Amino acid sequence: MSKITITVLEITIGMDLGNQKHDICVLNSEGKIVEQAKIENNLESLSVYFSNYERPHKIRVALEVGSSSLWISSKLKSMGFNVIVANARKLRMIWDSTNKCDEKDAEKIARVARMDPSLLYGIQHRSMDSQQVLTVLRAREHFVKMRTQTMNSLRGILKSLGVSDLPKCEANRFSEKMYEYVCDDLLPTLGEMLYECQELTDRIERLDDRIELISEESCPEAQHLRQIPGVGPVTALAFVLTIDDPTRFNKSRDIGAFLGLTPKRDQSGEKDKQLRITKHGDRYLRSLLVICAQHIFSDRSPDSDLKRYGHRIASRGGGAGRKKAKVAIARKLAVLMHRLWVSGDNYEPLHKQALKKAS
Structure with a gap:
């Protein structure tokens, strides 16, 4: 040429x-x-x-x-x-x-x-540095999925053999808990699955340590976001790395649509259907935010504006209301995290109540 x-x-x-x-x-x-x-x-x-x-x-x-x-x-x-x-x-x-x-x-x-x-509808890619660090989180996600699949497979095999009273336990203690339910004849086979599960747990824990180190040394924004109860090191770092540049959004509210946490729209004339969320954007971060929302909505979490907001949504109707509440909390949580990141303010769990008292 x-x-x-x-x-x-x-x-x-x-x-x-x-x-x-x-x-x-x-x-x-x-x-x-x-x-x-x-x-x-x-x-x-x-x-x-x-x-x-x-x-x-x-x-x-x-x-x-x-x-x-x-x-x-x-x-x-x-x-x-x-x-x-x-x-x-x-x-x-x-x-x-x-x-x-x-x-x-x-x-x-x-x-x-x-x-x-x-x-x-041009998109803005995150920086190469953020993408490289994000591979740590992607690798962790991969190992978590593999461990979950192994655990479910082993539980299914044991149930098919008549072992139906398997206890619930934390994933990192699954291997040691399940050994007593595996008979000696099956130990050569199922023992390999338990060994694999423990190996995956060790890899996940090593990556958790690396995530903590990255947050402490090079990502103070993630540390700042962890003051919200329910937001752990993985979610905070994933949020910062995925968004990459908080100034790309004119308003914090825009981040809900960016992450696919806003409803689809199908309006024509007098009809305006209520549809499910779009699920656009980063699937992994969206799932992490929903997990955080489940913790915030639970009885063991402290009182907060987010929790109260979720209960108002849930009160509108049964099981569907609770599901909608968790998604709504996830959307509000994303907006809050962006606002705290941009402003640098500290998290106030009952900010609305404090504003009313001040007025």
């Missing part, structure tokens, strides 16, 4: 990312395709191709969010390109097409970016 000189900001490049190769479509100022290309999914190929463009600050590059979009967008931004990472959920015209292929997807992304970039 020859050296390309750009003089106006009307060159648009669309990229459809793949596991092996990326499809590229280049449009000129008139919307005509001037080049279609494929490059390998590696840093060298990306650098070689885009280094052919002079004055990259006058070129817009649009790509769909995916597993490779973080490092690709970071590299292109460092080279000076105007990069838009499109929200995949908003690009129904691409993934729901009846004539879908990588070349056409790249062209569609480029054409939408050329006409109106806001239609791509």
Whole structure:
């Protein structure tokens, strides 16, 4: 490819990312395709191709969010390109097409970016540093899932053999508690499962120690958020690393929608249906916030505005009301954590009551 000189900001490049190769479509100022290309999914190929463009600050590059979009967008931004990472959920015209292929997807992304970039609902990736630290939490989540699966499998096997009085216990004590329920004939087999469960527990505990160390040494914001009862080191660090930049939200309330904790909307005329939450955004952080909400809502947690708010929601109706209350608390908790992070204020469990007394 020859050296390309750009003089106006009307060159648009669309990229459809793949596991092996990326499809590229280049449009000129008139919307005509001037080049279609494929490059390998590696840093060298990306650098070689885009280094052919002079004055990259006058070129817009649009790509769909995916597993490779973080490092690709970071590299292109460092080279000076105007990069838009499109929200995949908003690009129904691409993934729901009846004539879908990588070349056409790249062209569609480029054409939408050329006409109106806001239609791509561009997202902001977290920093590479945050992403690297976040791998500690992802690894912990993986080991917790494996341990839970092993525990459930072992309980199911023992119940199928007539052992029905298995006790409830904390996950980190599961192995030692279950040994007495495994007969000698099954110990060579089920003992391996108990050993695996203990190995996973040891790995999780080592990662817990590392999470504590990271919070103490390089993430004081996470330490600050842990003053809320029910918010532990994992949730606090996951919140800070996932959000990455709290100033990206104009209002703390916006974070509820960002994490998929606000209801879907289907309004037409006089009809306005009550729907479930969107579940957009980071699934792991959302699940952690709901777990914290369950603790806040429980009888063992201290009195707080969050708890009172949950009880008001739950009083509207039965079991469904309790479920809605936990989600509502999770949303309020996310807003509160963002507000404490931005303001640096200390947590007041009964802030509304204190305001009433002051007035």
